[in-house]
Amino acid sequence: DTEVTQTPKHLVMGMTNKKSLKCEQHMGHRAMYWYKQKAKKPPELMFVYSYEKLSINESVPSRFSPECPNSSLLNLHLHALQPEDSALYLCASSQDGGAHNQPQHFGDGTRLSIL
Amino acid sequence: AQSVSQHNHHVILSEAASLELGCNYSYGGTVNLFWYVQYPGQHLQLLLKYFSGDPLVKGIKGFEAEFIKSKFSFNLRKPSVQWSDTAEYFCAVGGSYIPTFGRGTSLIVHP
Numbered sequence: 001d002t003e004v005t006q007t008p009k010h011l012v013m014g015m016t017n018k019k020s021l022k023c024e025q026h027m028g029h030r031a032m033y034w035y036k037q038k039a040k041k042p043p044e045l046m047f048v049y050s051y052e053k054l055s056i057n058e059s060v061p062s063r064f065s066p067e068c069p070n071s072s073l074l075n076l077h078l079h080a081l082q083p084e085d086s087a088l089y090l091c092a093s094s095q096d097g098g099a100h101n102q103p104q105h106f107g108d109g110t111r112l113s114i115l
Numbered sequence: 116a117q118s119v120s121q122h123n124h125h126v127i128l129s130e131a132a133s134l135e136l137g138c139n140y141s142y143g144g145t146v147n148l149f150w151y152v153q154y155p156g157q158h159l160q161l162l163l164k165y166f167s168g169d170p171l172v173k174g175i176k177g178f179e180a181e182f183i184k185s186k187f188s189f190n191l192r193k194p195s196v197q198w199s200d201t202a203e204y205f206c207a208v209g210g211s212y213i214p215t216f217g218r219g220t221s222l223i224v225h226p
Contacts, residue, residue: 002158002160041219042216043159045213101210101214103149104161105161106158106159106160108157
């Protein structure tokens with residue numbers, strides 16, 4: 001079992017819906033990440049939070065909006081998504097909020113389908 | 116900028132065969148190297164990592180990797196694979212920036 005918990009595990013939504021993905025870790029890690037992963041492809045970095053502040057946005061469309069309410073929680077708010085946004089969304093955390101050179105701990109992911 | 120190249124995209128082996136998956140990286144500074152595995156339907160998990168010291172690192176489930184600085188390589192090896200090793204394997208390099216993942220190698224082990 002992973003120490004990074006993501007909910008929901010599966011999500012089906014229409015293009016006009018608003019939904020949120022949630023991620024939680026209690027390892028005291030100070031860096032948290034959102035990745036998008038298509039089948040048989042490597043994870044693509046979307047956002048990085050370091051010490052609860054957004055430090056990296058990899059040119060992600062504004063229909064994805066991250067939020068870090070506290071050091072243990074990371075949300076990804078979704079609005080007006082497109083069918084090509086269907087993918088596995090992974091949350092990860094790592095110990096060091098600054099250097100990002102520590103191993104990452106991944107959640108099971110949320111499998112998102114856009115109708 | 117850092118980059119990672121995995122040359123073997125698909126590997127098919129029979130049980131008990133030996134495995135070597137290639138990983139080459141490009142990075143100018145002090146490098147940290149990782150191999151992650153993703154079993155079907157499961158989360159990415161760390162197999163092993165190299166930060167410094169002994170260039171031959173041992174990981175979980177009998178895997179090992181060797182860091183060869185002169186070749187910018189960090190190849191993954193296992194002497195005898197099992198059916199349960201069927202998975203996607205990702206090499207990643209980290210440094211001062213976010214770890215960069217290679218495109219992955221799909222390993223299928225036939226019983």
